[in-house]
Amino acid sequence: MGATGFAHDVARRFGLALTETRPALVPLTLKVPELSGVSLEVVARLGRTQFREAMLFTHRGLSGPAILQISSYWREGQEIAIDLLPDSDAEAFLKERKRTRPRAELRTVLGEVLPRRLAQHLAGEGPMANTMANLRDRDLEALAGRLKAWKIAPDGSEGYAKAEVTVGGVDTDELSSRTLEAKKVPGLFVIGEAVDVTGWLGGYNFQWAWSSGWAAGEAV
Numbered sequence: 001m002g003a004t005g006f007a008h009d010v011a012r013r014f015g016l017a018l019t020e021t022r023p024a025l026v027p028l029t030l031k032v033p034e035l036s037g038v039s040l041e042v043v044a045r046l047g048r049t050q051f052r053e054a055m056l057f058t059h060r061g062l063s064g065p066a067i068l069q070i071s072s073y074w075r076e077g078q079e080i081a082i083d084l085l086p087d088s089d090a091e092a093f094l095k096e097r098k099r100t101r102p103r104a105e106l107r108t109v110l111g112e113v114l115p116r117r118l119a120q121h122l123a124g125e126g127p128m129a130n131t132m133a134n135l136r137d138r139d140l141e142a143l144a145g146r147l148k149a150w151k152i153a154p155d156g157s158e159g160y161a162k163a164e165v166t167v168g169g170v171d172t173d174e175l176s177s178r179t180l181e182a183k184k185v186p187g188l189f190v191i192g193e194a195v196d197v198t199g200w201l202g203g204y205n206f207q208w209a210w211s212s213g214w215a216a217g218e219a220v
Helices: 002-014 065-073 090-100 106-110 114-123 138-148 202-220
Strands: 018-023 039-046 049-057 061-063 080-083 150-152 164-169
Touching: 002 164, 039 065, 049 065, 049 202, 061 065, 080 090, 106 114, 114 138
Parallel strands: none
Antiparallel strands: 018 164, 039 049, 039 080, 049 061, 080 150
16 A cells, blocks of 8 residues: 555545655656766755755656655746856856867867766857857856756656655654653554655654654554
């Protein structure tokens, strides 16, 4: 049945409030460049929430810790901003290279700070494939904006099969914060992933499962 099915079954059978459940800490699906295997450190932002960790291009979209973390907050239709150069002033870097390396191709310059395949993709064809001296400042400014805030709109996630945890579950207001016993149903305890408690990567969800189970066990 899994935690999601169990939470729904318990909530329905005993009349407990249930928050929306969905896969979390999960890879996101969308059409991305053919860069499967390329990874880099980024900052993934959604509203005021952000995570600085590695991102990985896959054949189905994006994964890696930064994406898994932000996926817990993402809802369908929302846009995520990815800073591909979290430690750099991209505009200043590009304009400085235009001055100091005018004969270098853009892809070579981008290759100084990005994985080679990603640099080649971003340099592309047409005007952006020129040498630095032939690129207009406004083109470099637009590219810098994209490097600092690459906007993606995922079309979904890889679902529970690849998710590390479930967001949502039995509402915490329904349970004793000390024992996890249902307030309306004495003797019924709900623990772990079936409860609307979700942690970040790093063992927090395991710790919650163990700790909530211990608390309920002690109460029993």
